[in-house]
Amino acid sequence: MSSKIKEIKTKKTHWLDIINASHDDLKYLRQTFTFDPLDVADCSPMLQRQKINDRKQYVFIVLQFPIYGRATGAVEPSEIDTFVSKKQLVTVHDGRLKPLVDFFNLCQTDTLTRANLEQDEPMVIFFKILNKLYDYCYPILNHINLDIDRVEKDILKRAEEETIKNILSIKRNIVNFQKTMQSHYGILQNFVEIMGELNASRELKTEFYNLISHTKDIWNTLVNYKDTINALHETQSSMTSLKINEIMKTLTIFSVIVFPLTLLAAIFGMNTIQSMPFVEQEHGFWYVLAVMAFAVVCMFGYFKKRKWL
Structure with a gap:
């Protein structure tokens, strides 16, 4: 087994975590598990279309989450490919989703976290991963909100070129954020419908419905931010036109x-x-x-x- 593949074994779950999967890593998945070759191929480093595949014995899910690049000031997508079955959980990603990386490392090193994990089934762990990733979205939303507030204050003070650049940067981040989140609602809805095949409890389904509410909340916030920045862009354009006139x-x-x-x-x-x-x-x-x-x-x-x- 490759050094990139890390694993945690408990009484109820075998969790494999793979960062930047190579060709040999994908070959190992095909040979070790009964995963569909097409699903394994979708775990390649290139970003794939977000989707959910019900394979009866397992569910394959491709999701993208936003990450904020502090150096570039841009919101970019990062993908997580997940295989969920009754006994197994496989996560494949590029290592940039900090909540997922930290959670896996914590499960390996922290005694209390590992003890709590012992009784968790794969779907429960998958829920915890998604919950942490959605919580990770809110600080990025707050950052965008602060950028919008800063532009709103600077729109009458700073140079037009700098203000327009800031507005366009915020609009780009909002669009990239929306592109990562637009499929989450439908995918999670489909997953909740499939959960019965994996013997999921009613309480766990309720928790996943709460995650769906998170996706709606995040999407509605992005729509609000988009309307606000568009209004500010129109204001800036009107001021520029007035100055030219x-x-x-x-x-x-x-x-x-x-x-x-x-x-x-x-x-x-x-x-x-x-x-x-x-x-x-x-x-x-x-x-x-x-x-x-x-x-x-x-x-x-x-x-x-x-x-x-």
Whole structure:
């Protein structure tokens, strides 16, 4: 057996945990257990479609959970592939789901946790794993909520480019989070219906219904966050459009004011000296400037009257 494969044996459960399963690890699963080869193939490192397969003797479940990358600030999916039967539990993952890794290590090293595990069947352990993974989702939701609050406060203070980048980053995280959670409700519903074949107790079914409520709660929170960040994005876009309109307004007014000055300059620049007013007068230059200044004052007065300034 590969060193990547760790196991815990109790009176009621044989739990195998595999991190970053290699080809030899998958071959070991095929040879040791009666798992469908297609299910074993789905345990490859690449992300698979989330699903549940009822194989009568066992249930195969593919689920994805979000993880938060502190270095990148991005929410990414991490997959857990699970085989659940009456006596066996096999979990295959990439090692990035900290609650699962910590729980397995705790079961190996902590005496009290190991003693509690002795009486647990595979489905009970599977429930505990899912419960810890769903609890792990809430701090990520809180982090997204803090990011939204920060953007809401900074939307009037910080540079537009930085604010827009933050908004787009939050929207990306929400979408990635939703992509990981969108199939959980249906998969768990199907699993509860299948649990009777594995002799699950009524109390355990009730616990799984509570997990389903968790998935609905998480999904509804994500929808709320998505609506909020979309509203903030629209607000930011409106503010940017308003700023651009103000700039265009200023440039347009400046162009209109300069236009009569340019026209006067062009007229007095024509080679018709004998018929040109003010040209041969001693103070003709100042007369022309006075006419230009008068035109500017008239334009300003007109704009002021129309409340364009």
